[in-house]
Amino acid sequence: MSSLLNTEIGIPVIDLGPGNRDAPSQLLDAATNYGFVFIENNDSGVPTQDISDLFDLSKTLFAAPVEEKQKVSIGSNQAGKNHGWLSRGIEKLDPATQQRADVKEALNIGEHQNGELQQPMPQILEPHIGDIKHFQDSCHEFCQRIFEHLAAALDIESGWFTSRHNRTKGPSGTVLRLLYYPHVDDVEDGVDLRAGAHSDFGSITVLFQLPGQPGLEIKTPSGKWAAVPVDPHSNMNGDAQTNRALPILVNIGDLLEDWTGGLLKSTVHRVIFPQSEEKSDRYSIAYFCHPLDDAELAPVPSKAVQEHATRTGKSNTRDGKVLTAKDHLMERLEATYSIK
Numbered sequence: 001m002s003s004l005l006n007t008e009i010g011i012p013v014i015d016l017g018p019g020n021r022d023a024p025s026q027l028l029d030a031a032t033n034y035g036f037v038f039i040e041n042n043d044s045g046v047p048t049q050d051i052s053d054l055f056d057l058s059k060t061l062f063a064a065p066v067e068e069k070q071k072v073s074i075g076s077n078q079a080g081k082n083h084g085w086l087s088r089g090i091e092k093l094d095p096a097t098q099q100r101a102d103v104k105e106a107l108n109i110g111e112h113q114n115g116e117l118q119q120p121m122p123q124i125l126e127p128h129i130g131d132i133k134h135f136q137d138s139c140h141e142f143c144q145r146i147f148e149h150l151a152a153a154l155d156i157e158s159g160w161f162t163s164r165h166n167r168t169k170g171p172s173g174t175v176l177r178l179l180y181y182p183h184v185d186d187v188e189d190g191v192d193l194r195a196g197a198h199s200d201f202g203s204i205t206v207l208f209q210l211p212g213q214p215g216l217e218i219k220t221p222s223g224k225w226a227a228v229p230v231d232p233h234s235n236m237n238g239d240a241q242t243n244r245a246l247p248i249l250v251n252i253g254d255l256l257e258d259w260t261g262g263l264l265k266s267t268v269h270r271v272i273f274p275q276s277e278e279k280s281d282r283y284s285i286a287y288f289c290h291p292l293d294d295a296e297l298a299p300v301p302s303k304a305v306q307e308h309a310t311r312t313g314k315s316n317t318r319d320g321k322v323l324t325a326k327d328h329l330m331e332r333l334e335a336t337y338s339i340k
């Protein structure tokens with residue numbers, strides 16, 4: 001495998017370029033064993049300049065006055081929409097264990113439909129909406145490439161996943177999320193977290209991080225937390241980054257785990273205040289990819305999936321009815337945010 005292993009957990013790094021014929025099986029292997037994988041950001045990735053520009057926009061946004069962000073707050077949207085700005089103190093990703101809310105702010109941006117974003121945007125981002133939509137498109141194409149590779153590895157029709165994520169066909173729960181974790185001077189060890197332990201809801205998540213801003217951890221099968229590097233080719237902080245683009249982190253979400261009868265793993269993760277960098281802010285950008293709302297989560301017609309599902313007894317039916325992607329998302333949102 002064209003992969004390097006990082007110090008602690010060994011999340012594989014895979015090149016999806018045409019030169020790597022083993023990419024599908026490597027991807028499947030990473031998805032079933034770790035639930036997390038780094039993808040080299042080359043021609044088939046997301047342009048590095050666009051990533052850097054969106055981080056700049058994100059910094060400008062979160063530095064804007066609270067009143068401006070408040071105008072587009074998640075609470076001002078229709079219940080269940082999951083779009084808009086979340087102020088610090090609102091979200092607790094692990095309510096069962098966390099004493100305090102996540103120390104973060106976020107802006108959730110839903111998909112554009114017929115070229116239009118479906119929510120009010122902060123004024124400061126208005127001149128950049130074209131760039132944001134373009135970024136969503138690049139992320140979506142990147143996800144579709146991953147789905148094609150997964151379909152090849154699972155030996156199913158090439159378009160099986162991509163057709164169910166074809167956003168020209170209808171709305172989905174897909175969200176582009178800008179995240180800001182401010183530094184705080186009085187972090188209480190063992191109490192304060194930037195993001196509590198959770199797994200993601202959708203099919204796959206694409207995560208962009210910045211050099212020198214570590215903090216993401218995943219839960220290993222032994223129950224221990226392991227740090228995820230910013231740059232798996234460099235040290236844990238990503239400090240020694242060369243001119244090469246950072247690999248892009250991808251993880252499997254709950255929906256894809258359920259859809260594949262548990263074969264692909266949705267791994268629990270969290271964001272901590274790393275000891276060495278306690279005084280620095282962290283910015284990240286996540287693209288939570290979901291199938292079309294109407295997509296039925298009938299079992300993936302792959303032998304490997306069927307065999308695994310039989311072993312685990314996992315299914316996506318409720319009272320004999322197959323869930324749609326929207327049903328699945330609403331179940332998870334209700335459980336996390338008490339949205340009715």
Ligand SMILES: O=C(O)CCC(=O)C(=O)O
Pocket residue numbers: 179195200207216269270271283284285286
């Ligand atoms: O900011 C990060 O690194 C991870 C964020 C995350 O896991 C989430 O928002 O679901």
Ligand SMILES: [Fe+2]
Pocket residue numbers: 198199200269
């Ligand atoms: Fe997450």
